[in-house]
Amino acid sequence: MATEKWVFMVTAQTPTNIAVIKYWGKRDEVRILPVNDSISVTLDPDHLCTVTTVAVSPAFDRDRMWLNGKEISLSGSRYQNCLREIRSRAGDVEDKEKGVKIGKKDWDKLHLHIASHNNFPTAAGLASSAAGFACLVFSLAKLMNVDEDPSHLSAIARQGSGSACRSLFGGFVKWEMGSKDDGSDSVAVQLADEKHWDDLVIIIAVVSSQQKETSSTSGMRESVETSLLLQHRAKEVVPKRILQMEEAIKNRDFASFTQLTCTDSNQFHAVCLDTSPPIFYMNDTSHRIISLVEKWNRSEGTPQVAYTFDAGPNAVLIARNRKVAVQLLQGLLYYFPPKPDTDMKSYVVGDNSILKEAG
Ligand code: DP6
Numbered sequence: 420m421a422t423e424k425w426v427f428m429v430t431a432q433t434p435t436n437i438a439v440i441k442y443w444g445k446r447d448e449v450r451i452l453p454v455n456d457s458i459s460v461t462l463d464p465d466h467l468c469t470v471t472t473v474a475v476s477p478a479f480d481r482d483r484m485w486l487n488g489k490e491i492s493l494s495g496s497r498y499q500n501c502l503r504e505i506r507s508r509a510g511d512v513e514d515k516e517k518g519v520k521i522g523k524k525d526w527d528k529l530h531l532h533i534a535s536h537n538n539f540p541t542a543a544g545l546a547s548s549a550a551g552f553a554c555l556v557f558s559l560a561k562l563m564n565v566d567e568d569p570s571h572l573s574a575i576a577r578q579g580s581g582s583a584c585r586s587l588f589g590g591f592v593k594w595e596m597g598s599k600d601d602g603s604d605s606v607a608v609q610l611a612d613e614k615h616w617d618d619l620v621i622i623i624a625v626v627s628s629q630q631k632e633t634s635s636t637s638g639m640r641e642s643v644e645t646s647l648l649l650q651h652r653a654k655e656v657v658p659k660r661i662l663q664m665e666e667a668i669k670n671r672d673f674a675s676f677t678q679l680t681c682t683d684s685n686q687f688h689a690v691c692l693d694t695s696p697p698i699f700y701m702n703d704t705s706h707r708i709i710s711l712v713e714k715w716n717r718s719e720g721t722p723q724v725a726y727t728f729d730a731g732p733n734a735v736l737i738a739r740n741r742k743v744a745v746q747l748l749q750g751l752l753y754y755f756p757p758k759p760d761t762d763m764k765s766y767v768v769g770d771n772s773i774l775k776e777a778g
């Protein structure tokens with residue numbers, strides 16, 4: 420390394436992902452190993468995403484991180500595990516113009532500054548940690564010249580937040596739970612790329628942008644400890660559903676896709692109710708949105724919209740095409756008119772500039 424001061428920086432943007440077959444429950448809390456496989460769809464990078472800049476310089480005296488402009492502690496094991504795993508795979512980096520060469524071993528002595536920004540509410544059940552850790556791992560891997568494919572990087576992002584491993588790929592993604600104790604086979608794989616089924620339009624109805632009362636991490640821990648339904652779901656239900664969902668995605672079979680997505684979301688929330696004490700993530704508005712979609716699908720004779728809810732009341736609605744998305748948005752605005760004093764807001768995600776951030 421040259422002695423003069425220099426800074427190397429990398430900026431990356433990573434979208435969040437929404438599970439259509441949910442991850443809920445860990446068999447290993449430290450390595451973040453799940454009790455079942457899950458499948459998600461990654462959103463367009465321009466909409467709900469995290470942008471992270473990572474910088475390294477001999478002028479930095481310790482690792483530091485800012486989230487949405489506020490400094491946060493990096494001392495937690497999730498951050499430490501990701502930083503350690505990435506550092507251990509760092510390669511040589513050279514900038515001939517600056518006359519700087521960082522050798523593999525130098526990375527242990529150098530410190531990082533990380534600035535991350537979410538363009539959507541943090542910890543409101545919109546998978547902010549998924550985009551956040553995926554972006555952190557990806558940008559650090561670029562900065563440190565880590566020579567690993569996205570599946571290997573996904574196993575590192577997984578140690579930051581389980582769902583983050585799925586954001587390393589676009590399109591439809593499966594997180595394979597794996598069977599090894601060290602978690603090396605608990606990785607994400609791409610099932611289909613973003614072009615495979617690009618008729619779909621995803622609308623996110625933000626019912627509340629308040630931080631949730633029970634985090635996913637503690638909620639799923641309580642479910643693992645107390646819910647018999649979770650055991651049944653993980654062993655008997657999800658393995659079959661994963662195969663059916665893979666088929667539905669492969670064949671672009673919207674009827675099966677909707678049936679599986681809605682039932683899986685409802686079972687996940689049933690597990691939350693089966694937890695002791697019960698966890699309520701959805702609220703009355705969420706339930707009204709479910710009724711609206713169910714009635715509409717029934718009246719059309721064939722499903723038009725799928726719904727799914729994560730650990731919060733916000734609805735993720737997947738319309739079969741743009742025409743349906745426009746009708747859906749009109750319906751949402753009619754039945755749930757946005758009031759200035761509420762948080763209700765819709766994000767439309769997809770190839771659809773007209774509808775972006777309606778409401
Ligand atoms: C309901 O990935 O946030 O969104 O691994 O503890 O960080 P940790 O949990 P997290 O859980 C996400 C749960 C979910 C379902 C899903 O995304 O599959």
